[in-house]
Each structure stands twice: as structure tokens, then as C-alpha cells.
Amino acid sequence: MVEYLLPRRLDEALRALSERTDAVPVAGATDVMVRMNLRGERPPAALDLSRLRELAGWAPEPDGRRIRVGALVPYTRLVDELAGPLPGLVAAARTVGSRQIRNRGTLGGALGTASPTGDAHPALLACDARVELSSVRGVRTVPVADFYAGPHRTVRRPEELITAVLLPVAEAPQTYAKVGRRGAVVISTCSFALALWPSRGEVGTGMGAVADTPRRAVEAERFLGGELSSRGLWHTRGPLPEAVVRRFGELAAAAADPADDVRGTAAYRRHAVGVLARRTLARAWQDYRTDQGTWGIACA
Known part of the structure; x- marks a missing residue:
């Protein structure tokens, strides 16, 4: 029998977790019940967070440069309310499961599950998001790139709860694309997210289902950021040379370390993520060239 815990406030939840780690x-x-029903997993206790209103909202940080998204905000609300300031995360959220799953599934739940195939993770990586972890001892934040410790494993301590995610407001286009066996309601065969950060001359990336954890394509980021800066393209917004787009895709594919499984071979995944990298870059750069300066303003 699974013991059922139903706290009504965050402090109650943290206290309960400190006593029942x-x-x-x-x-x-959406994931826990699948594991229980189909795999027969039975945890000693379940901590139901559904009553914690403190985790069910989002708000801009005081300086307006970041948005704090509570761990219980479902994908549907991300799509409906945050497309302006967080377009990359919202693009990924649109691809999650069915409407029913998006109504129930939460950003905090995705992070807690830490599936290598999860749609939210590449977008969070591309945005340099930070994960807020709380316990009775206090609060700490962890860069999302350091949060994943292995397949379905994270650096969250047993007494800690994922309470929020902190994301910078977009300042330029962000994109997300994935390959799957169907066009919708499908687990990713591979996925790729890209975010442009012209104020600091950098590019962010994230890849899913191409390694045992979600990961960035670091060398591809450095290459593209350097090319855009050295060619003055951040300022002129001129066309990207085809050789730059091609090399970016090659470096993204080289950063992948996929495995064979029922959804695709390692060779296919490596090829596909390179294609996704080229396509997302082409789409984001075209949007950047025609951008009217409206990124990130819809966060009232």
C-alpha cells in the first residue's frame, strides 16, 4: 500500500518531505501513474502537490529580465500565457502529448522525471534556465545544464522539492523541432532547440533523445556565435552563408551520443539531429532578419 500525503501549503510539503524522504x-x-500502472512500481509514499497554490503561477522577476515559472504550471498555461516572453519553451510545450496530457503535465514534473526524450528539456537548456530547489533548510538554484545526473536522475536531494524554473525573457527568436514516428502525440526520436541572444553575441542549444541525458551542442554554439560576431551579422542581420549553416549542423550531430532503440538507430538519430539543427537555425535566423523588436514583451 502507498501512503498518501496531501499538504495544503508549501511549508507543509517541505516538512513532510523532510520526514519522508x-x-x-x-x-x-502523467508519468508517475504510467510507471505505477504499467510497470508495477509502488513507492512507499506519494506526496500530492496539487493543493500548493504557491507553485501554480508565474511572474516576472523584479528586474523584468527573467520569469519565474512555478513547478505546477501545466503545459497548456505555458502555451496560452507565455508565448511572447518564452517562445522556445512554448514551442516545445505545444508538442507534448495530447491536449489532455498538456492540461495535466507540468514543467516541474518534466524536470523531476528527467526523461532524455522529454520535450521541455532542450528548450530549457537553450535558454540557460535555472531550477529552483527548496527544502526546510532553504532554497538553492541549479543551472539546468547541471541538473541532469543520468537517465531519469537529477541532482535533487531526497528532501528537496522542485518549486520553480527561472528563465530569461527572450530577446530574439527561439525555435524547437523534433522527429517522431508520428506528427503528434509521440515520444521524440530526437529533438533540437535553438535560442539567439544578440545582446551577448551567443547562441543557445539543447538536444533531446540523443544521449543518456538532455544536452547542449556546445561546440556548435561556440562556432555559430563566433561566426555571427566576426561577420557582423548580429548587427547587419544579413543572410547566413550556407557553409555556416552546414557546419553548425555537423557540429550538432557530432555532439550527439545516441543509442539504438525501437524509435530509431543511433546513426539515424545523429543524422536527424543535424538536419534539425540546420532547419531550426534557418528558421530562427530568417525570423531574426525580419524581427520588428517585439520579442519578450507579452509578459504582463
């Missing part, structure tokens, strides 16, 4: 936090339950 073997409890599994449950938000939308």
Missing part, C-alpha cells in the same frame, strides 16, 4: 512528489501524475 522516500516519498515521490506527484503533480500532474
Whole structure:
């Protein structure tokens, strides 16, 4: 039998987790219930977070440069309310499961599950998001790139709860694309996210389902950021040379370390993520060239 814990405030939840570190936090339950029903997993205790209103909202940080998204905000609300300031995350959220899953599934739940195939992770990596972890001892934040410790494993301590994600407001186009066996309601065979940060002359990337954890294509980021800066393209917004787009895709594919499984071979995944990298770059750069300066303003 699974012991069921139902705190009504965040402090109650943190206290309960400090006393029962073997409890599994449950938000939308779109993954936990699958593991329980299909795999027969039975945790000693379940910590139901559904009553914690403190985690169910989002708000800009005081300086307006970041948005704090509560761990219980579902994908549907991300899509409906945050397309302006967080376009990359919203693009990924649109591809998650069915409408019913998007209504229930939460950003905090995706991070807690830490599936290498999860749609949200590449977008979070491309944006340099930070994960907020809380316990009775206090709060700490972890860069999302350091959050994943292995397949379905994270650096969250047993007494800690994922309470929010902090994301910078977009200042230029962000894109997300994935390959799957169907066009919708499908687990990714591979995925790729890209975000442009012209104020600091950098490019962010994230890849899913191409390694045992979500990861960035670091060398591809450095190459593209350097090319855009050295050619003055951040300022002129001129066309990207085809050789630059091609090399970016090659470096993204080289950063992948995929495995064979029922959704695709390692060779196919490596090829596909390179194609996605080229396509997302072409799309984002075209949007950047025609941008009217409206990125990130819709966060009232």
C-alpha cells in the first residue's frame, strides 16, 4: 500500500518531505501513474502537490529580465500565457502529448522525471534556465545544464522539492523541432532547440533523445556565435552563408551520443539531429532578419 500525503501549503510539503524522504512528489501524475500502472512500481509514499497554490503561477522577476515559472504550471498555461516572453519553451510545450496530457503535465514534473526524450528539456537548456530547489533548510538554484545526473536522475536531494524554473525573457527568436514516428502525440526520436541572444553575441542549444541525458551542442554554439560576431551579422542581420549553416549542423550531430532503440538507430538519430539543427537555425535566423523588436514583451 502507498501512503498518501496531501499538504495544503508549501511549508507543509517541505516538512513532510523532510520526514519522508522516500516519498515521490506527484503533480500532474502523467508519468508517475504510467510507471505505477504499467510497470508495477509502488513507492512507499506519494506526496500530492496539487493543493500548493504557491507553485501554480508565474511572474516576472523584479528586474523584468527573467520569469519565474512555478513547478505546477501545466503545459497548456505555458502555451496560452507565455508565448511572447518564452517562445522556445512554448514551442516545445505545444508538442507534448495530447491536449489532455498538456492540461495535466507540468514543467516541474518534466524536470523531476528527467526523461532524455522529454520535450521541455532542450528548450530549457537553450535558454540557460535555472531550477529552483527548496527544502526546510532553504532554497538553492541549479543551472539546468547541471541538473541532469543520468537517465531519469537529477541532482535533487531526497528532501528537496522542485518549486520553480527561472528563465530569461527572450530577446530574439527561439525555435524547437523534433522527429517522431508520428506528427503528434509521440515520444521524440530526437529533438533540437535553438535560442539567439544578440545582446551577448551567443547562441543557445539543447538536444533531446540523443544521449543518456538532455544536452547542449556546445561546440556548435561556440562556432555559430563566433561566426555571427566576426561577420557582423548580429548587427547587419544579413543572410547566413550556407557553409555556416552546414557546419553548425555537423557540429550538432557530432555532439550527439545516441543509442539504438525501437524509435530509431543511433546513426539515424545523429543524422536527424543535424538536419534539425540546420532547419531550426534557418528558421530562427530568417525570423531574426525580419524581427520588428517585439520579442519578450507579452509578459504582463
